[in-house]
Amino acid sequence: MQSSSGSKKKKIWLSPSGLSLLSRCPRCFWLQYRRGIRQPEGIQSRLANRFDGVIKAYFDTYRGGDVLPPLVAGQVEGKLEHPFQETYFYHHDDDYGLMGKLDECLVRADGTFTPVDHKTASSDPRTRDLLPAYQTQLDIYAFLLGSNRKKPSGIGHLIYFYPADGADLHEGFQMEVIVKTLDTSTDAAHEKFMEGVAALEGEMPFAADNCPFCLWYDAMTALLEK
Numbered sequence: 621m622q623s624s625s626g627s628k629k630k631k632i633w634l635s636p637s638g639l640s641l642l643s644r645c646p647r648c649f650w651l652q653y654r655r656g657i658r659q660p661e662g663i664q665s666r667l668a669n670r671f672d673g674v675i676k677a678y679f680d681t682y683r684g685g686d687v688l689p690p691l692v693a694g695q696v697e698g699k700l701e702h703p704f705q706e707t708y709f710y711h712h713d714d715d716y717g718l719m720g721k722l723d724e725c726l727v728r729a730d731g732t733f734t735p736v737d738h739k740t741a742s743s744d745p746r747t748r749d750l751l752p753a754y755q756t757q758l759d760i761y762a763f764l765l766g767s768n769r770k771k772p773s774g775i776g777h778l779i780y781f782y783p784a785d786g787a788d789l790h791e792g793f794q795m796e797v798i799v800k801t802l803d804t805s806t807d808a809a810h811e812k813f814m815e816g817v818a819a820l821e822g823e824m825p826f827a828a829d830n831c832p833f834c835l836w837y838d839a840m841t842a843l844l845e846k
């Protein structure tokens with residue numbers, strides 16, 4: 621498709637995190653993909669990235685073997701995918717596509733595939749409601765697997781890691797590991813993706829009314845206009 625300036629329109633690749641932004645605020649989603657304007661990141665801890673790297677390296681040591689990593693053995697079904705494919709694409713048309721990066725994938729005895737995402741948490745996830753974005757994430761992973769000729773098993777796992785209490789911390793920090801298993805829906809993922817495409821095809825949508833960034837901007841604008 622040609623843009624009004626005659627240049628070729630750049631293909632937009634939506635992602636689980638991008639689509640979760642659509643649920644939080646359609647305007648910010650639109651601004652990010654249509655104008656390249658993102659919320660400022662602020663000061664962020666990279667601790668979760670380090671956890672991800674350590675956990676993935678641990679899983680890798682069991683890849684290709686007959687046993688699952690002891691941290692999750694008995695709680696998940698199948699073998700670690702070997703070789704592991706991390707990144708998947710779904711080509712919708714010339715203008716839009718969907719992409720996602722799995723943390724892990726299990727292959728069951730019936731040849732179906734179960735997506736896995738690792739979550740670093742500050743406390744026991746069983747005491748809190750599931751974030752809708754996590755459900756969408758696993759739905760999208762299942763959809764991407766199916767779009768790439770890997771039949772999804774119909775479930776996905778969130779593996780949470782959070783620090784345990786302990787009197788013997790000097791002997792090493794202990795982590796609790798909790799596996800949550802969710803049903804996945806490829807239809808829901810496709811619906812979410814099409815919702816994103818529709819939002820991007822329209823004019824700039826409304827903003828969420830409880831976002832601290834826009835509330836701050838409105839307050840500052842009002843102050844400076846006085």
Ligand code: SF4
Binds near residue numbers: 827
């Ligand atoms: S309310 Fe404003 S800053 Fe907040 S997410 Fe929406 S567009 Fe972005």
